[in-house]
Amino acid sequence: MAHRAHAHRWRTTAAVLTAAGLMALGLGIPGASAAEEPRIDLRVLVVDNGDSPVQAITAQLKSTGIPYTRVNLNDADRPAITDTFLSDTVDGTPRAKYQGVVLPNEAPFGAGSAEQTALETYERTYGIPQVDAYTWAHPGVGLDYTSQGGWAGTLDGREAAVTTAGKAGYFGYLDGALTFEDNDASTQESYGFVAKPRTGFTSYVDIPVPAGAGTGSLIGEYAHDGRRELVVTFAYNQYQEQFRVLARGIVEWLTQGVHLGQSRNYFAVHVDDVFAPDSRWDTERNCTPGDFDCAGGDGEGTTPIRMTAADAQYAAQWQRERGFTLDMVYNAGSGEEWKSEHGGSDPLTDQLLADKEQYRWINHTYTHQYLGCVQDTSTVPWSCAKNADGSTRYMSRADISAEISANYDWGLTQGLPMNRSELVTGEHSGLRTLPQQPDDNPNLAGALADNGIAWTASDNSREPEQRPVGTSTRTVPRYPMNVYYNVGTDAEMVDEYNWIYTSAADGGSGVCENNPTSTCLDEPLDTTTGYDEYIVPLEARTALGHVVAGDPRPHYAHQSNLAEDRTLYPVMDKVLADYAALFADNTPVQNLAQRAIGTELQRRAAWQTAVTNGQVTAYRIGNEVTVTAPSGTQIPVTAPEGTQRQLLIGTTTFGTPYAGARSAWTTPAALQPGLTLKLP
Numbered sequence: 001m002a003h004r005a006h007a008h009r010w011r012t013t014a015a016v017l018t019a020a021g022l023m024a025l026g027l028g029i030p031g032a033s034a035a036e037e038p039r040i041d042l043r044v045l046v047v048d049n050g051d052s053p054v055q056a057i058t059a060q061l062k063s064t065g066i067p068y069t070r071v072n073l074n075d076a077d078r079p080a081i082t083d084t085f086l087s088d089t090v091d092g093t094p095r096a097k098y099q100g101v102v103l104p105n106e107a108p109f110g111a112g113s114a115e116q117t118a119l120e121t122y123e124r125t126y127g128i129p130q131v132d133a134y135t136w137a138h139p140g141v142g143l144d145y146t147s148q149g150g151w152a153g154t155l156d157g158r159e160a161a162v163t164t165a166g167k168a169g170y171f172g173y174l175d176g177a178l179t180f181e182d183n184d185a186s187t188q189e190s191y192g193f194v195a196k197p198r199t200g201f202t203s204y205v206d207i208p209v210p211a212g213a214g215t216g217s218l219i220g221e222y223a224h225d226g227r228r229e230l231v232v233t234f235a236y237n238q239y240q241e242q243f244r245v246l247a248r249g250i251v252e253w254l255t256q257g258v259h260l261g262q263s264r265n266y267f268a269v270h271v272d273d274v275f276a277p278d279s280r281w282d283t284e285r286n287c288t289p290g291d292f293d294c295a296g297g298d299g300e301g302t303t304p305i306r307m308t309a310a311d312a313q314y315a316a317q318w319q320r321e322r323g324f325t326l327d328m329v330y331n332a333g334s335g336e337e338w339k340s341e342h343g344g345s346d347p348l349t350d351q352l353l354a355d356k357e358q359y360r361w362i363n364h365t366y367t368h369q370y371l372g373c374v375q376d377t378s379t380v381p382w383s384c385a386k387n388a389d390g391s392t393r394y395m396s397r398a399d400i401s402a403e404i405s406a407n408y409d410w411g412l413t414q415g416l417p418m419n420r421s422e423l424v425t426g427e428h429s430g431l432r433t434l435p436q437q438p439d440d441n442p443n444l445a446g447a448l449a450d451n452g453i454a455w456t457a458s459d460n461s462r463e464p465e466q467r468p469v470g471t472s473t474r475t476v477p478r479y480p481m482n483v484y485y486n487v488g489t490d491a492e493m494v495d496e497y498n499w500i501y502t503s504a505a506d507g508g509s510g511v512c513e514n515n516p517t518s519t520c521l522d523e524p525l526d527t528t529t530g531y532d533e534y535i536v537p538l539e540a541r542t543a544l545g546h547v548v549a550g551d552p553r554p555h556y557a558h559q560s561n562l563a564e565d566r567t568l569y570p571v572m573d574k575v576l577a578d579y580a581a582l583f584a585d586n587t588p589v590q591n592l593a594q595r596a597i598g599t600e601l602q603r604r605a606a607w608q609t610a611v612t613n614g615q616v617t618a619y620r621i622g623n624e625v626t627v628t629a630p631s632g633t634q635i636p637v638t639a640p641e642g643t644q645r646q647l648l649i650g651t652t653t654f655g656t657p658y659a660g661a662r663s664a665w666t667t668p669a670a671l672q673p674g675l676t677l678k679l680p
Contacts, residue, residue, distance in 0.1 A: 037621050037622045038093065038094040038095065038096055038126060038621070039090060039093050039094070039095045039096070039619045039620070039621050040095075040096045040099050040126060040128075040619060040620045040621075041095065041096065041097050041098065041099065041618065041619045042066075042067065042099055042255075042258070042259055042260050042618035042619060042620065042625070042627075043066075043067045043068060043069060043097065043098055043099060043618075044061055044066055044067070044068040044069070044098060044099060044100045044101070044102060044254065044255070045068070045069055045071070045086075045097075045098035045100070045101045045102070046058050046061070046068050046069065046070045046071065046101075046102045047071050047073060047081075047101070047102065047103050047104065047108055048070050048071065048072050048073060048104070049073045049074065049104040049108060050072075050073075050074055051104055051133070051134065052235070052236065052237040052238070053104070053133035053134040053232065053235060053236055053237075054102060054103075054104050054133045055237070055238060056133075056236055056237055056238035056243050056247070057102050057131065057133055057247070057250060057251070058070065058102070059238040060238070060247040060248075060250070060251050060263075061102075061251065061261075062608075063263070063549065063550055063551075064251060064259075064261035064262065064263045064550070064638075065260055065261025065262065065604065065607050065608070065611070065636045066251070066255065066259050066260055066261040067260060067611045067616065067618075068102075069097075069098070073104075073108060080115060081109065081115040081118050081119050082114075082115070082118050083118055083121070083122070085097075085118075086098065086118065086119070086122040087122060087125075087126070093621070095619075096122070096125075096126040096128060098128065099128065099255055099256075099258075099259070099620070100128060100129050100130070100131070100254040100255055100256075101119065101123065101128060101129070101130045101131070102130075102131045102133060102254065103130060103131065103132055103133065104132075104133050104134065105132050105133070105134065105135040106132045106135050106140060106141050106229060106231070107140075120225075120227060123227045123228075124225065124226040124227050129228050129229075129230065129253065129254055129255075129256065130227065130228065130229045130230070131229070131230045131232070131250060131253070131254050132229050132230065132231050132232060133232060134232055134233070134234070134235055134236070135231060135232070135233060136152075136193050136233065137150055137152070137193035137194070137195030137216075137233050139198060141201075141222055141229065141231045141233075142197060142198050142199075142200050142201030142220070142222030142224065142229075142231065143193075143195040143196065143197060143198060143201060143217065143220075143222075143231070143233070144195050144196040144197075144198060145195070146193050146194065146195050148195075148196065149196050149209065149212060149213070149214070149216075150193065150194050150195035150196055150209060150212070150216050151193075151194045151209050151210045151211065151212055151216065152191075152192070152193045152194070153191065153192075153210065154188050154189075154190065154191055155180040155190040155191065155192045155207075155234055156180055156181065156182035156188065156189050156190055157179065157180060157182035158179070158180050158207060158210070159177040159178070159179050159180075159207070159208075160177065160178055160179075160180070160205050160206065160207040160218055160242075161176070161177045161178070161205070161206060161207075162174045162204065162205055163203050163204055163205065163206050165202050165203065165204060166203070166204030166205055166219075166249070169204065169253070170204075170249045170252040170253040170257065170660075171204050171205065171219075171246070171249035171253075172584065172586075172660050173248060173249070173583060173584050173586060173587040173659035173660055174245065174246075174249070174582060174583060174584060175581070175582060175583055175584045175585075176581045176582055178241075178242055178245050178246070178582060179242075180234075180240075180242050181240050181241050181242060189240070190234055190235060190236060190240070190242070191234065191235050192218055192233055192234030192235065193233040193234070194207055194209055194210070194216035194217070194218065194233070195216050195217060195233065196214070196216055196217075197217055197220060200222055200223050200224045201217070201220050201221070201222045201223075201231075202220055202221045202223075203215075203216075203217035203219070203220035204217075204219045204220050204221065204249070204253075205217070205218045205219035205220070205246065206218065217231075217233065218232070218233055218234050219231070219232050219233075219246065219249075219250075221253070230250065230253050230254065232250070239545070241541070241544070241545055241548065244545060244548040244549050245548050245582055248263055248659060251263075252638075252661070255638075257638070257639065257640050257661055258620060258625060258638070258639050258640065258679065259637075259638050260611075260616070260618050260627065260635070260636060260637060260638075261607075261636045261637075261638065262636045262637065262638045262658075262663035262664070262665070263550045263638075263659075263663075264550060264590050264658055264659075264663075265547050265548055265550055265579070265583070265587065265589050265590060266547060266550070266551065266552040266553075266589065266590045266591075266592060266597070266600075267324075267543070267546075267547045267555075267575065267576075267579075267589045267590070267591060268327060268552075268554035268555065268591055268592055268593075268594075268597065269326055269327065269481075269554065269555050269556070269557065269568075269572060270326075270327045270329050270362065270424065270457070270478060270554050270555070270556040270557075270594075271326050271327065271328055271329060271556075271557060271558065271559055271561075271562060271568075272329045272364060272424065272485070272556055272557070272558045272559065273329070273331060273334075273364065273368065273485070273558045273559045273560070274307075274328045274329060274330040274331070274335075274352070274364070274559045275330050275331055275332060275334055275335025275338070275348070275349060275352075275559075276306075276331040276334030276335060276338070276368060276559070277304035277305060277306040277334070277338060278304060278305045278306070278485050278486060278558055278559065278560035279291065279302070279304060279305075279485075279486050280302055280303060280304060280305050280486055280487070280488065280492070281484070281486045281487050281492050281495065281496045282294070282302070283492065283495045286496075286499045286509070288486045289302050290302075292375075292377045292380060292381070292382050293380045293381070305486070305487070305488040305560035305563050305564065306338070306348065306559070306560070306563060307348050307559050307560075307562055307563040308347070308348055308563065309347035309348050309350065309351040311348070311562050311563050311566065312348055312351035312352045312355065313351060313355075314562075314566065315355075315562055316355040316358050316359075318569060319358055319359070320358070322572075322573075322576055324572075324576065324591055325358070325359060325360055325591055326359055326360070327359070327360045327361070327362050327554070327593070327594065328352070328359045328360065328361050328362070329361075329362045329363075329364040329424045329556070330361060330362070330363070330364050330407070330411070330416075331364050331365060331366065331367060331368045331407065331426075332366055332406075332407050332410035332411065333366035333367035333406065333407065333410075334366075334367055334368055335348075335349050336410075337367070353414055356414070356415065356416055356417065357417060359417075360417065360418070360593055360594075361411060361416040361417060361418040362418065362422045362423070362424055362594055363404060363407050363408050363411065363418065363420075363422065363423050363424070364407065364423075364424050364425075364426065365403040365404055365407050365423075365425055365426055366402075366403050366404075366406040366407040366410070367403065368426035369395070369399075369403055369426060369429075370395070370426060370427065370429045371395050371400050371403065371425050371426065371429040371430035371441060371444065372384075372394065372395065372429045372430050372431070372433060372437050372441045372444075373385065373392050373393060373394050373395075373436070373437050373441065374393040374394065374395065381436070382436065383436055384436050384437055392437070394441045394442065394443055395430075395441060395443065396443055397443035397446045397447045397450070398447075400430065400441070400443055400444060400447035401447040401450050401451060404423060404447065404448075404451045404453065405451055408420060408451065419593070419594075419595055420451070420452045420453075421452060421453060421454035421455055421595055422453075422454075422455050422593070422594045422595055423448070423451075423453045423455065423456045423457070424456070424457040424478075424556075424594075425456060425457070428457060428458050428459045428462075430444040430456075431444070431456075431458055431463070431469070431475070432463075433462070434462070440469060444469060444470075445469050445470025445471070445472075445473065446470065448469060448470060448472065448473040449470055449471070449472045449473065453472070453473050454472065454473055454474065454595065454598070455473065455474060455475075455476050455594055455595050455598040456469060456473055456474075456475055456476070457475070457476050457477075457478050457554075457556075457594070458475040458476065458477050458478065459477070459478065459480060460477035460478055460479045460480070460553055461479075461480055463475065463477060464477055465477070466598070466601040466602065466605065474598055474601075474602060475598075476553070476554070476594055476597055476598040476601065477553050477601075478553060478554050478555065478556045479543070479546060479553055479554070479555045479556070480555075480556060481539060481543065481555050481556060481557045481568075481571065482535070482538075482539045482542070483535075483539060483557050483561050483567050483568055483571060484496055484497075485557070485558040485560055485561070486560065487560065487561075487567065488560055488563050488564035488565060488567075489564050489565040489567070490527075490530075490531035490532070490565045490567060491527040491528070491531075493531050493535065493567055494525050494526070494527045494530040494531050494535070495527055497525065497530070497535060498521070498524040498525055498527075498530075500512065501518070501519075501520060501521045502520055502521050502523070502524045503520045506520075506521075506523060506524055507524060508520070508521075508524070531567070531570075532570060536570045536571055536574060537574065539571050540571050540574035540575050540578065543555055543571065543575045544574075544575050544578055544579060547575065547579060547589060548579075548582075552590075552592060552597045552600045552601065553597065553601075554592075554594065554597055576589070584659075584660075586657065586658070586659060586660055587658065587659040587660075603634045603636070603665055606633060606634065607633065607634065607635070607636060610629055610630055610633050615629060615630050615633075616628070616629045616635075617629075617674075620679075623678060623679040623680070624676065624677070624678060624679070625637075625639065625675075625676070625677040625679065626674055626675070626676055627674055627675040627676075627677075628668075628673060628674035628675075629674075632667070633667070634665040634666065634667060635665065635666055635667060635675055636663070636664070636665050637654075637655070637663065637664065637666065637675070637677065638655075638661050638662070638663040639654060639655065639661065639662055639663070639677055639679060640661060640662070640679060640680055641657065641660070641661065641662055641680070642679075642680030643655070643662055643677050643678065643679055643680060644677065644678040645666075645669075645675070645676070645677055645678075646676035646677065646678055647669055647672075648669065648670075648671060648672065651678060654666075654677055
């Protein structure tokens with residue numbers, strides 16, 4: 001949004017606020033000194049009744065890094081909402097303990113009750129905003145009843161849009177219409193009340209009134225009685241795309257754009273096995289020849305999948321046109337082996353090296369060996385081989401180190417733009433793999449340290465949380481894309497997908513029938529059209545969900561998906577196109593390197609620990625924000641455009657721009673005990 005001068009930004013609301021409320025908003029009373037203005041702590045109060053809308057907003061607060069206090073209405077021992085619970089005095093200055101309040105509806109304690117009255121008085125006194133996470137349309141929240149030209153019903157598949165007022169305010173990061181999810185025609189996924197605003201209500205998100213005329217509000221601000229409420233009249237949960245897209249605006253409105261934490265949207269794609277060939281799915285055997293579990297197929301005589309020089313040219317061109325950089329996760333030794341088996345010539349490698357500066361490169365080990373326990377493949381599934389004393393036999397530290405260093409050294413000789421600290425092991429091997437290998441290879445951490453590896457990839461489907469490996473390395477969880485490594489064509493992709501996701505009666509494996517995390521297709525997909533019409537939209541929606549949730553974890557596919565039918569591009573194209581259609585130019589997708597993603601996850605975890613342990617103090621007095629945290633802790637802060645950082649002498653512009661605000665991870669300057677910001 002375009003932030004104006006501090007006093008002017010609140011002018012439309014000031015007329016309905018008390019003098020104390022004006023003080024809380026940073027305006028102060030004419031003639032009053034800054035010292036008389038109240039302190040407002042940068043913390044949110046969440047009153048939780050257990051319903052999904054409140055939990056969704058809470059999840060957004062947590063992922064952003066905003067401290068909050070939760071009051072569980074279902075807990076008989078919960079604290080009572082009283083004047084002393086909400087406010088007090090610190091060093092003679094009145095203190096509001098919460099900068100915003102999230103409620104399940106407009107009056108969860110009951111209209112006129114002592115707790116409701118205390119809360120409303122607090123909001124009125126200090127100018128504290130309130131979000132009604134989900135309520136129905138009625139005059140009590142500034143809306144007509146739905147019977148008065150509105151509507152109530154299922155919103156699945158319907159389009160809503162940000163209004164002019166919304167774009168001028170905290171929803172200005174959105175460009176186009178947003179569509180409510182409709183993933184299952186037989187299930188009601190979203191229900192809402194579409195209603196006309198009354199006096200004092202400003203709609204931020206509208207929808208055409210179904211079977212009616214004009215538009216009605218789904219999200220809007222109701223200013224009344226010296227208070228402000230953000231009224232949401234549709235149900236949602238934290239995983240639905242419509243909430244994830246709107247969540248930033250809800251939180252920014254709640255905090256008035258000044259809060260701890262920051263949120264950006266990330267998308268990175270790792271392409272594994274570059275230079276190496278990948279095995280091919282056998283549509284007759286319904287397995288991959290050469291794999292341990294493919295009976296009767298050793299892989300001999302089959303045609304592996306490997307990019308060509310033309311595929312490499314296409315990849316470079318695609319990147320230039322999209323303004324997006326792929327991470328090429330390479331196995332140099334496998335490429336050298338291919339080259340020696342094909343007359344000493346390899347046009348693919350030549351082309352990729354000619355365009356090497358256009359990609360990021362990540363070490364994937366020299367020959368993609370399994371770096372965990374020695375695999376005993378005499379049974380299906382495989383097991384870990386044992387030493388004579390019964391202990392697990394592991395790949396040695398020296399052999400692991402050789403795989404890492406040989407690949408890195410090859411990259412150095414070729415001048416690849418890469419960073420030594422980054423690694424992706426083959427199949428994420430070396431890390432624990434259940435059920436066969438419940439612990440990391442004990443030789444792994446030392447080998448990683450020997451090679452300066454600070455970040456090694458893990459599989460998010462197995463280990464979603466970042467963790468240490470030894471003392472010098474941390475994992476970077478990656479999302480596996482449901483675009484298979486062992487397919488080169490759309491038809492092969494659909495054939496394998498059908499085998500996994502159709503019932504035995506329909507010719508599939510039947511795995512989907514017995515897996516609690518999976519469901520079966522109603523019928524097999526058409527091998528001609530199924531990829532573009534079903535799999536691509538589904539996978540793109542999943543990936544976009546991660547992006548708009550502010551999740552920095554990278555996604556990964558394989559070089560085979562850039563070959564032959566180039567199956568990966570339609571998914572990436574849809575993610576990027578759908579994102580561009582939703583978000584304004586001031587909210588670009590962030591395309592980070594692996595080490596930057598690892599650092600982001602590490603900082604988030606450290607910040608959450610500091611907040612949980614009560615080691616962070618942050619508050620606002622007028623237009624000055626003060627934050628203190630343990631020494632060395634990176635502090636995430638979001639503030640309006642025009643915010644200045646106070647130095648020992650003078651000021652400097654704070655943060656970098658994103659979504660109409662400025663944000664950064666930062667620490668106090670030298671000789672300063674805390675971080676001080678001057679708001680515009």
